[in-house]
Amino acid sequence: MVSPEMQKLAQERAARMQAAIELKEPDRVPFTGLGGDIVAAYAGITAYEFEFDFEKNRQAAIKWLKDFPADSPVGGIGGLDNLAMSVAFVDFPDLANQFFMVNGPMNDVLNMKFARFPGRQLDEYSSRQFIGGKNMEPEEYDELIADPVKFSYEKILPRIAGNLADLGSPTSLATMARLGMVKAQQAAEMRKTGAALAELGYPTGGGSTFAFAPLDYIGDHLRDLPNLVLDIRRYPDKVKAAAEAILEVLVKWTLQGKAAGAVQAGFPLHLNEYLSPKLYREFYWPTLKEYILRLREEGMRSRLFCEGWHDAHLDTFLELPAGWGIAAFEKTDVRKAKKVLAGHTCISGGIDVGVVISGTPAEIDEYIKRLLGDMMPGGGFILGPNVGNLPRNTPIENVAAVYEAVEKYGKY
Amino acid sequence: MREQLLKSFVDMDEQEAVKIARELVETDGGAVAVLDTCKEAMEEVGRLFEAGEYFLSELIAAGDMFNQIMEFTLPKLQGEEVASLGTMVLGTVQGDVHNIGKDIFKVMAEASGINVIDIGIDVPHEKFVEAIKEHKPELVGMCCLITLGVDSMKRTIEVIKEAGLRDDIKIIIGGGRVSQAVMEHVGADAWADDAARGVRLSKELLGKE
Numbered sequence: 001m002v003s004p005e006m007q008k009l010a011q012e013r014a015a016r017m018q019a020a021i022e023l024k025e026p027d028r029v030p031f032t033g034l035g036g037d038i039v040a041a042y043a044g045i046t047a048y049e050f051e052f053d054f055e056k057n058r059q060a061a062i063k064w065l066k067d068f069p070a071d072s073p074v075g076g077i078g079g080l081d082n083l084a085m086s087v088a089f090v091d092f093p094d095l096a097n098q099f100f101m102v103n104g105p106m107n108d109v110l111n112m113k114f115a116r117f118p119g120r121q122l123d124e125y126s127s128r129q130f131i132g133g134k135n136m137e138p139e140e141y142d143e144l145i146a147d148p149v150k151f152s153y154e155k156i157l158p159r160i161a162g163n164l165a166d167l168g169s170p171t172s173l174a175t176m177a178r179l180g181m182v183k184a185q186q187a188a189e190m191r192k193t194g195a196a197l198a199e200l201g202y203p204t205g206g207g208s209t210f211a212f213a214p215l216d217y218i219g220d221h222l223r224d225l226p227n228l229v230l231d232i233r234r235y236p237d238k239v240k241a242a243a244e245a246i247l248e249v250l251v252k253w254t255l256q257g258k259a260a261g262a263v264q265a266g267f268p269l270h271l272n273e274y275l276s277p278k279l280y281r282e283f284y285w286p287t288l289k290e291y292i293l294r295l296r297e298e299g300m301r302s303r304l305f306c307e308g309w310h311d312a313h314l315d316t317f318l319e320l321p322a323g324w325g326i327a328a329f330e331k332t333d334v335r336k337a338k339k340v341l342a343g344h345t346c347i348s349g350g351i352d353v354g355v356v357i358s359g360t361p362a363e364i365d366e367y368i369k370r371l372l373g374d375m376m377p378g379g380g381f382i383l384g385p386n387v388g389n390l391p392r393n394t395p396i397e398n399v400a401a402v403y404e405a406v407e408k409y410g411k412y
Numbered sequence: 413m414r415e416q417l418l419k420s421f422v423d424m425d426e427q428e429a430v431k432i433a434r435e436l437v438e439t440d441g442g443a444v445a446v447l448d449t450c451k452e453a454m455e456e457v458g459r460l461f462e463a464g465e466y467f468l469s470e471l472i473a474a475g476d477m478f479n480q481i482m483e484f485t486l487p488k489l490q491g492e493e494v495a496s497l498g499t500m501v502l503g504t505v506q507g508d509v510h511n512i513g514k515d516i517f518k519v520m521a522e523a524s525g526i527n528v529i530d531i532g533i534d535v536p537h538e539k540f541v542e543a544i545k546e547h548k549p550e551l552v553g554m555c556c557l558i559t560l561g562v563d564s565m566k567r568t569i570e571v572i573k574e575a576g577l578r579d580d581i582k583i584i585i586g587g588g589r590v591s592q593a594v595m596e597h598v599g600a601d602a603w604a605d606d607a608a609r610g611v612r613l614s615k616e617l618l619g620k621e
Contacts (some may be wrong), residue, residue: 037560116509122534126507127560225512227468230476233426274468308588312467331605333586354589358597387589392534393563 002198004198009201013071017382021301021346025379029372029410032382032400033070034356036389037127042067042396047126050117051077051104054189058196063089063201068403073202076193077186079103080115080130081268083212084160084221086253087246088153093256098183100210104128106187111162114131114221127389131157135159136222143240144222145245156222165258177209178314191237210259211295214246215239215289224262229274234285243287251294264325265295266303271330273308292320301325303348306332314340331387338381348382350375351402356385357394361401368398368405376412383410413439414449421453422460426475426480429453433481443488450478450485454523458608468508468516471607475519498618500551501543501571503535504587505564510557513587517553517607524611526551526618537564537571544577550618553610554600556587566598573599586610 002010012027019026023144035410041052045237050057054077079101086100101289102110116122116129135156136144143152159164163175198204212220218239220227254265267288275284292302302325306313310332317327318340328348329337337347350371355364375381383406390399420428425543433450436442446517455533457474461464500521504514511533517619521528529547531539543553554565565585572578584602585595604610 061419122507122509127558129509129558131509186482226472226476226515229472232469233424233473274472276465276467276469279467279469312464352591352593353559354562354594356593357559358593389559391559391563 002329006199006201010198010203013201014203014206016071020380020382021323021326023343023346023380025376025412027412029406029412030071030382031310031406031410032072032075032384033065033068033075034353034385034390034402035064037392038390038394038399039064039074041392046118046124047128047392048104048117050262051118051128054186054193058193061227062196062200065197065202066312068399069200070403073197073200075197076190077103077105078128079106080112080128081212081218081220084135084152084156085125087217087249088157089147090149090249090253090256093259096253097209097257097260099179103186105182106179109163109175109182112161113162114315123264125332125392127391130220132220132224132226133160136223138223138227138235138238140202141231141235141242145241147240147320148242148246148249149402160221164204184202190391205261206263207261208264208303209254209260211254211267211270212250213267213271213284214243214250214268215284215287216268217250218242222359225271225274228271231359232275232279236283239283243283243372247287247291254291254295254300257296258295258298262300262304264301266305267291267315268305269307269310272306272310275313281316285313285316287317289319292324296321296324303328317341317345317390320345326382328382328384334371338375342380346380346382347375349384349386350381351383351385353385353387353390356390356398356402357397361397362399364398365405365408368402369409372406372409376410414445416564417446418453418456421450421474421477424455424470424477426473426477429477430480434484435490436562443485444492446481446485447489447494451480451523451525454478454520458520458611461606461608462612468606471516471520475516475523478519478523485590486609495525496527497615498551499527499529499547500528500548500553500614501531501540501547502553502555503531503540503543504531504533504557505561505568506534506536507564508558508561509534513557513607514555517555517586517610520607520611521553521614524615526611526614528553537568540568541575541577542573544572544575544581549581551614552581552583553614554583554585556585556589559586559589562589562594562598565594565600566617569599578605579581583609584614584617 016026016030020030043063080103086096093174106114118126164172277317304326322344326346334350417432433446437446531543583600585600586604590603602613
């Protein structure tokens with residue numbers, strides 16, 4: 001049973017985030033908190049235990065959140081983007097989203113070629129990693145364009161999932177049955193984790209689902225990033241037609257998340273920093289923009305995590321209606337983004353994890369003070385790390401210095 | 413012809429650049445001319461990248477063109493004296509299995525005249541030590557994409573120190589998570605979060621710029 005006090009705290013946290021998204025000044029700067037490999041290290045467990053053992057994962061998250069509370073939680077077993085499988089099963093709304101993230105136990109069943117997990121393909125202290133891969137030849141663009149779902153099921157899935165290599169075989173049927181069993185166990189565990197987080201005052205419901213720029217689907221799962229940037233020069237019309245065909249499927253998939261209760265869609269952008277403004281506007285942005293607008297028509301906001309440098313593309317956000325959503329930045333200076341986007345787009349990020357890893361507590365205090373001094377006025381800002389993963393050996397006094405500084409300087 | 417090759421290469425006209433290179437390589441002294449011109453073109457592409465005019469897609473396209481052209485040019489250069497700026501051992505550090513950034517850097521570094529010994533991804537600390545002993549490089553390049561790599565770079569450099577090899581080499585770190593602060597933290601000599609800067613600084617560390 002969640003205490004009234006914790007229910008109130010959850011409401012305050014949700015309201016704080018919501019105010020920033022609506023470009024207002026909340027009571028305090030909303031802070032997404034730090035997390036990643038350090039959470040497991042703090043609990044004295046390996047990355048392998050954190051990724052494969054729900055009970056240990058939950059206890060580690062609770063320990064972390066009790067000592068380092070923020071406006072959004074850590075916790076739950078994370079996974080790697082497995083979009084090709086969601087696309088292949090998009091006509092089954094009860095399943096497509098379930099397959100989107102492949103976590104450690106799911107990967108034990110599926111054996112995805114792009115996935116590397118601690119205690120399996122990596123040592124038990126390593127971070128899980130997505131390595132992508134080339135799974136499609138340029139001659140296959142026409143097939144992809146004609147039917148992205150059929151193409152994903154018939155061609156891509158057998159190439160990326162070791163245990164689905166021979167569709168219809170006993171091995172593949174057993175794999176899907178086992179996957180169903182693993183998902184059912186995990187759903188029960190996720191409910192327990194959700195209940196534990198609610199007891200710590202974290203909001204339940206109104207969550208987030210995923211979305212993908214169509215070209216990132218091609219880059220991450222079909223052609224790999226270097227080949228895709230060559231394709232853009234060699235087969236420009238095919239790449240455009242493929243992006244448009246994929247858009248329809250992905251919008252359908254994201255709206256399945258809305259039907260399950262999500263109010264926001266998170267896009268991790270990958271190809272953005274590879275492209276010049278000219279190529280970005282011609283190949284990447286048109287279908288991404290339409291995606292965001294179509295979700296908006298359905299009442300969903302979008303959150304774009306702009307991986308790498310996004311400086312050259314900042315002004316494209318202004319083509320969207322004000323209040324469309326959140327732009328989170330990795331390397332792009334949030335101050336620079338604010339100059340372009342203030343009053344139009346909620347900005348998220350700001351804390352360079354390199355500083356948290358290698359600074360001193362005094363330097364970190366000063367760093368957060370200056371950051372908040374620049375970014376809080378006018379609202380529309382969510383503080384967070386520029387990337388989600390703090391490594392295991394990050395000095396814990398540095399982590400504490402971040403939270404103390406947010407407490408000190410984060411009041412409006 | 414050299415000027416046309418240079419221009420089409422730098423302008424990212426792949427078909428034209430490869431076509432001209434194929435013709436030029438058959439002429440007297442053509443192979444050396446193709447190699448020199450392509451190196452010059454790669455340097456110009458790197459310069460345009462650092463100036464903010466070119467992006468990663470241009471670096472990748474240039475690297476791909478360079479490799480395509482070298483495939484039919486290098487066999488014709490056997491017996492020619494090809495100057496090397498120095499040797500670099502290059503690898504993605506232990507725990508990190510990413511290769512895109514390393515591979516973009518590698519082709520640009522090779523095009524600049526650095527002899528690159530690529531020891532792969534997820535490279536154990538000791539393997540860096542062994543490679544340094546074996547190849548006696550002037551430079552060691554360590555890459556990482558994920559934050560875990562920062563710890564791993566620090567440890568690798570410690571192991572190199574313990575082996576008594578640190579003073580013999582310069583170390584440059586590269587990848588998405590590195591910065592001045594990270595460089596100081598791990599004890600490297602230079603850092604770069606893009607390939608063009610990485611090549612420029614590598615040449616500086618070799619005393620060639």
